[in-house]
Amino acid sequence: MHIGADTQLGGSFKALAVTALLSVFMFPLLRTVGLRAFSMASETYVSGTHSAAFVTCPNDTVAKTLARGIVENKLAACVNIVPAITSVYEWQGKIEEDNEVLLMIKTRSSKVPALAEYVRSNHPYEVAEVISLPIDQGNPPYLKWMGGVVPE
Numbered sequence: 001m002h003i004g005a006d007t008q009l010g011g012s013f014k015a016l017a018v019t020a021l022l023s024v025f026m027f028p029l030l031r032t033v034g035l036r037a038f039s040m041a042s043e044t045y046v047s048g049t050h051s052a053a054f055v056t057c058p059n060d061t062v063a064k065t066l067a068r069g070i071v072e073n074k075l076a077a078c079v080n081i082v083p084a085i086t087s088v089y090e091w092q093g094k095i096e097e098d099n100e101v102l103l104m105i106k107t108r109s110s111k112v113p114a115l116a117e118y119v120r121s122n123h124p125y126e127v128a129e130v131i132s133l134p135i136d137q138g139n140p141p142y143l144k145w146m147g148g149v150v151p152e
Contacts, residue, residue, distance in 0.1 A: 044140075045137065045138065045140060045143050047134065047135075047136045047137070048109055048134040048135070048136070049108065049109060049135070049143075049147070050106065050107065050108055050109060050134075050135040050138075050143060050146055050147070051106075051107055051108070051109040051112055051132040051133060051134050051135060052104060052105065052106055052132065052133050052135055053076075053103075053104075053105040053106075053107060053112060053115055053130060053131065053132035053133075054102060054103065054104060054105070054129065054130075054131050054132070055102070055103040055105065055119055055123070055128065055129055055130055056085070056087060056100045056101070056102055056103075056128075056129045057100060057101045057102075057103060057123070058098070058100060058101075058124060058125070059101060060081070060083065060101055062101070062123070062124060063081045063101040063103055064081065065122075066079075066103060066119065066122060066123065067079035067081055067103055067105075069118065069122060070103075070105060070115065070118060070119075073118060074149070074150055074151060075105075075107060075111050075114055075115045075118055075150070076105045076106055076107040076111070076115065076150060077106050077107065077145065077146040077149035077150050078105075078106045078146070078149075079103050079104070079105050079106075080103070080104040080105075081101060081102075081103060082101065082102040082103075082104060083101055084099065084101075085099070085100050085101065085102050086098070086099060086100070087099075087100045106135075106146055107132075107146070107150055108146070108147070108150045108152065109132070109134055110152060111150055112130075112132045115130065115132075116130040
């Protein structure tokens with residue numbers, strides 16, 4: 001009987017260990033799925049679902065062409081074109097100063113890699129700026145509109 005009790009105890013420990021490991025590895029997935037389901041059910045916003053991305057352009061013509069292509073390709077819901085910014089930066093060992101145009105792009109966070117690829121493929125700069133920041137909060141109807149315009 002003593003051997004059977006040890007075997008049963010060992011089996012219980014293994015089952016507990018497997019359950020604990022699965023819980024640890026499944027928690028992030030279950031949390032994400034749960035938050036999305038809760039968000040859809042309660043119409044609340046999950047922080048980081050959307051992002052604001054920024055791209056600088058050499059002029060208004062390039063900015064408008066890129067902005068239109070980004071929206072037409074469903075890579076963003078909206079692109080604001082901010083004229084007349086001055087950029088000071090280091091390039092190839094020298095401090096440069098240029099007049100540029102800034103694109104403020106509102107999109108899903110999941111679309112940022114495709115957005116960056118689109119900009120790299122269509123931008124005249126050798127190294128185009130594409131940076132993004134997650135949107136933590138905002139006007140719920142606006143965020144819902146963004147989600148409706150830009151598919152997953």
